[in-house]
Amino acid sequence: MKKLTEMGLNRTGVDSSPIDSKDIIGAALNSTPTSLDGDEEIGKIRASYIMNAKPLGTLPVPGTIKGGVSTILEKLAGNRPELLIDKLGERLAFERTGTRLYEAIVQKCRVLDSDRAGIPVATLERFRDQELRHFGLVRDALMSLGADPTAQTPAADAAAVASGGILKVVSDPRTSVLQSFEAILIAELADFESWDMLIRVAEEMELKEIAASFRGAYDEEKVHLETIRSWLSDLMLTKKTAVKESAA
Ligand SMILES: [Fe+2]
Ligand SMILES: [Fe+2]
Incomplete structure (x- = not known):
């Protein structure tokens, strides 16, 4: 049985060894700080790195533009197509x-047989397939603009x-199902916001077909977001949690 939270031999807190922790606190109080200037000096060093750093990456020149062929991107030239x-x-x-x-x-x-606990694997498989379809949508949009979908852009890197x-x-x-869903929630929140922003950018550039194709995604x-939220609240707030987290 894999429970949500188990009591065990966790020795990370000071209470697990009062004598040693007293020693460590004493040593920290008596030690000399490595920087007498507070955060000012390290701030100057960071500033110089920021000023001299090159960008995270660049965008590749679309192949069709390289060849001098007119593309939608060229028409968007004054409209920050690089963004x-x-x-x-x-x-x-x-x-x-x-x-x-x-x-x-x-x-x-x-x-973990989550079906028994009301988290159907079939729904998760549907979400997986939809994410893959969304990938295909974006690939098609990039190709329709004459851009190379295999290139890693700076925003993709970040x-x-x-x-x-x-x-x-x-x-x-x-990690438990609960911990995994908490991580997925972070991804879905970002995903939801990012699609919204992308549709607005495409609409502003009057790329109506692309914007329309993104609305389904x-x-x-x-x-996805509403479902993960609801499962998380089930896992956190009901007594079924132990069952949901149980392994065969
Ligand atoms: Fe997604
Ligand atoms: Fe998603």
Whole structure:
């Protein structure tokens, strides 16, 4: 039986060893600070790094533009097309990670028999398939704009770093269903907001077809978010939790 929270030999707090912790607190109080200037000096060093740092990455020049062929992107020239390509690249990477996230939670829930506890694996499989379809939508949008969907954009890079911990939590065999869903909630909140922003950017650029094709994904993301929220509240607030977290 895998319970939600178990009492065990957790020795991370000071109460687990009053004598040693007294020693450590005494040593900390008597030690000399490594910086006598507070945070001012380290602030100067950080500022110099920020001023001299190169950007996280660049956007590739679309192949069709390189060849001199007129593309929709060229028509958007005065309208920051680079922002759209950067954000599309980010969405593409996020949806790919979203598919992997759901694949990981599908496996975990299957092993823990979450169906019995009201978390149907079939629903999670549907969400996984939808994330994959969203990936395809963004890939198609990038290609219709003459951009290369295999290129990693700077925003994709930043988002991958930001969301790296989420995948680690869900794919860790030690984490519970509750802990995994809490991590997925972070992803779904970001997903929902990002689709909304992307649709607004596409509408502002008068890319009506792309904006329309994204609206279906936005509606599905809304369902993902509401469902994960509701399952989390079930896991947190009902006495069925122990059953839901139980392993065969
Ligand atoms: Fe998604
Ligand atoms: Fe989602």
